[in-house]
Amino acid sequence: MDRLGRAALSTLAAREGATLPPSGWSSQDIGIVHFGIGAFHRAHQAVFTQDAYAATGDDRWGICGVTQRSDAVKRQLAPQDGLYGVLERAVGHTGVKVVGSVREVLFPAEELDAVLARIAAPSTRIVTLTVTEKGYRRDADGRLDVADPIVAADLAGGRPASAVGRLVRGLQARAEGCDLPLTVVCCDNLTDNGTVLRRLVLDFCDAMPQGGDLRDWIESHVTFPCTMVDRIVPATTPDDRELGRQVLGLGDEGLVTAELFKQWVIEDRFSGERPAWELAGAQFTQDVAPYEAMKLRILNGTHSTLAYLGALRGHRTIAESVTDPELVGIARALIADDVIPVLKRPDGEDLEAYGASVLERFANPALAHRTTQIAMDGTQKVPLRLLGTVRDNLALGRQPHAALLGVAAWMAYLASAEGAGGLALPIDDPLADRLESEVRGCSDPARVVDRLLDVHEVFGDDLPGNDAVRGELVEDVARLLR
Ligand SMILES: NC(=O)c1ccc[n+]([C@@H]2O[C@H](COP(=O)([O-])OP(=O)(O)OC[C@H]3O[C@@H](n4cnc5c(N)ncnc54)[C@H](O)[C@@H]3O)[C@@H](O)[C@H]2O)c1
Numbered sequence: 001m002d003r004l005g006r007a008a009l010s011t012l013a014a015r016e017g018a019t020l021p022p023s024g025w026s027s028q029d030i031g032i033v034h035f036g037i038g039a040f041h042r043a044h045q046a047v048f049t050q051d052a053y054a055a056t057g058d059d060r061w062g063i064c065g066v067t068q069r070s071d072a073v074k075r076q077l078a079p080q081d082g083l084y085g086v087l088e089r090a091v092g093h094t095g096v097k098v099v100g101s102v103r104e105v106l107f108p109a110e111e112l113d114a115v116l117a118r119i120a121a122p123s124t125r126i127v128t129l130t131v132t133e134k135g136y137r138r139d140a141d142g143r144l145d146v147a148d149p150i151v152a153a154d155l156a157g158g159r160p161a162s163a164v165g166r167l168v169r170g171l172q173a174r175a176e177g178c179d180l181p182l183t184v185v186c187c188d189n190l191t192d193n194g195t196v197l198r199r200l201v202l203d204f205c206d207a208m209p210q211g212g213d214l215r216d217w218i219e220s221h222v223t224f225p226c227t228m229v230d231r232i233v234p235a236t237t238p239d240d241r242e243l244g245r246q247v248l249g250l251g252d253e254g255l256v257t258a259e260l261f262k263q264w265v266i267e268d269r270f271s272g273e274r275p276a277w278e279l280a281g282a283q284f285t286q287d288v289a290p291y292e293a294m295k296l297r298i299l300n301g302t303h304s305t306l307a308y309l310g311a312l313r314g315h316r317t318i319a320e321s322v323t324d325p326e327l328v329g330i331a332r333a334l335i336a337d338d339v340i341p342v343l344k345r346p347d348g349e350d351l352e353a354y355g356a357s358v359l360e361r362f363a364n365p366a367l368a369h370r371t372t373q374i375a376m377d378g379t380q381k382v383p384l385r386l387l388g389t390v391r392d393n394l395a396l397g398r399q400p401h402a403a404l405l406g407v408a409a410w411m412a413y414l415a416s417a418e419g420a421g422g423l424a425l426p427i428d429d430p431l432a433d434r435l436e437s438e439v440r441g442c443s444d445p446a447r448v449v450d451r452l453l454d455v456h457e458v459f460g461d462d463l464p465g466n467d468a469v470r471g472e473l474v475e476d477v478a479r480l481l482r
C-alpha cells in the first residue's frame with residue numbers, strides 16, 4: 001500500500017473522514033523549534049499551529065521537531081514529507097486530520113550543530129518543549145540536578161545530551177549570533193512550568209564555567225510563559241495504525257491518536273511575534289496558575305488515581321476503569337470532596353462541570369489509554385497531581401481520603417508485580433531501581449508505606465512525620481494488597 005506523503009495527498013481529497021492540510025503547507029518557513037516530538041506535540045501544538053496558519057496564511061511558523069532519545073520520529077516522518085495524521089476518535093466519530101506543520105525533524109545526537117543553528121536563526125522566534133516530567137532532570141528541591149551524570153557531562157562542555165543542556169547551548173548560539181529575543185514555551189504537565197524551566201536554564205548557566213554573561217542575556221532577551229496543555233493522546237497502537245490506514249487508504253508511520261477535545265491556555269508573555277494561536281482556539285491570559293491547578297489536580301490527579309487503582313484491579317485502559325462503579329465513585333469523591341474545595345476557580349470555568357466533563361472524556365471507549373502508560377514516572381507525577389491537594393486539605397485541618405487513596409494506590413502498585421487477572425505492573429520511573437529494591441514484592445503494608453514515605457523527592461520533609469497521613473496510607477495499602 002502507498003504511504004502518506006506529498007505525492008499521495010491528492011488521493012485523499014475524496015476520502016470521507018480525511019482532512020487535508022491547508023494549501024501552501026510545504027512552503028512554510030521554520031519559526032518554531034520543538035524539543036520532544038512525541039505523540040502529544042504532534043496532536044496538540046502542531047495542530048494549533050496548522051489551524052492558525054489556515055486562518056491567517058502567515059507562513060512563518062513551520063516547526064522544526066527535535067527528537068530527544070532516538071531518531072524514530074525522523075525515520076517515520078522523513079519519507080512522508082513531514083506529513084502525518086491525527087486519528088481523532090469519539091463516540092460516533094472517526095476522522096484523520098493530516099498535519100503539515102512539521103517541516104523538519106532533527107536528531108541532535110547526530111545533528112547537534114543543525115539544532116543549535118535553528119535556535120540561533122533570526123527566523124526562529126519560539127522554542128517549545130514536551131520532554132516529559134523527568135526530562136527536566138530536577139533534584140528533590142526542583143532545581144537542576146547537577147549531580148545527574150548527563151547534566152554533569154553537559155556542564156563539563158561535552159556535546160549536550162539533556163534537554164536543558166541543549167536548550168542552553170542553543171540560547172548561547174543565539175546570543176553570540178543574531179542576538180534577537182526568543183520565547184521558550186514549556187508544554188509539559190508541570191506546575192508553573194514556564195517558571196520551572198526558566199529556573200533550570202538559569203541554574204545551568206550558574207553551574208557553567210563563565211555562564212554569567214549568558215545568564216544576563218537570557219534574563220533580558222528570553223521569556224518563559226507558563227501554559228496549561230490538555231488533550232488526551234495515548235501511545236499509538238497497531239489497531240490505531242490500521243484504522244488510520246482504512247480512513248486514508250494510505251500507510252502512515254507517524255500517525256497519532258487523540259480525542260476531539262483540546263485546550264491550550266498560555267500566559268501572554270512573548271518576547272516577540274508568535275502564530276495567531278488564538279484563532280485556533282488557544283486562550284491567552286495573564287495568569288495560567290488557576291487553569292494549570294484545575295487541570296493537573298482534577299484531570300491528571302484523577303487520571304493517575306484511576307490508573308493505579310484500575311491496573312491493580314486488572315483494568316487495562318482508563319475507559320475500562322471508568323466502567324467500574326467503585327472506581328467512578330472514588331474519582332467523583334476525589335474531584336468533589338478533596339480537589340475542588342481547595343482550588344481557585346479560573347475565570348469563566350465551572351469546576352464541577354469541568355470535573356464531570358473529565359470523567360466523560362475518560363470514558364471514551366475509542367481511546368485505548370493504557371493504565372500502565374499513565375502509571376509510569378509516578379515519582380514525578382504523584383507530587384504534582386495528588387500531594388498538592390493533600391497538603392492544601394491538611395492545612396485546613398481536613399484529611400483528604402480520596403487523594404490519600406490515590407497515593408496509596410501508587411504505593412500498592414509499586415509493591416505488586418501483577419494486578420488482577422495477571423496484568424503485569426511494570427515500574428517505569430527514574431527511581432525504578434530504588435523502588436524495586438525497596439518495595440516490590442513486599443506484602444507488609446506498614447513497611448511499604450514507610451519505605452516510600454522516605455522518598456524525599458516525592459514526600460519532602462513534612463508528610464513523612466504526619467501520623468494521621470501515615471496511618472490512613474497503611475490502612476489503604478493493606479486493603480489494596482489483600
Ligand atoms: N499524551 C498526553 O495525553 C499529554 C497531554 C498533555 C500533556 N502531555 C505532556 O507531554 C509529555 C509527552 O507526552 P507524549 O504523549 O508526547 O509522550 P511520548 O512518549 O510520545 O513522547 C515523549 C517525548 O519526550 C522525550 N523524552 C522522554 N524522556 C526524556 C528524557 N528523559 N529526556 C529528554 N526527553 C525525553 C521523548 O524522546 C519524546 O520525544 C507528557 O509527559 C506530558 O508532560 C501529554
Ligand SMILES: O=P(O)(O)OC[C@@H](O)[C@@H](O)[C@H](O)[C@H](O)CO
Nearest residue numbers: 189229230231232233300303374
Ligand atoms: O503524559 P503524562 O505521562 O504526563 O501523563 C499521562 C496522562 O495523565 C496525560 O498525558 C493526560 O492524558 C493529559 O495530561 C491530558 O491532557
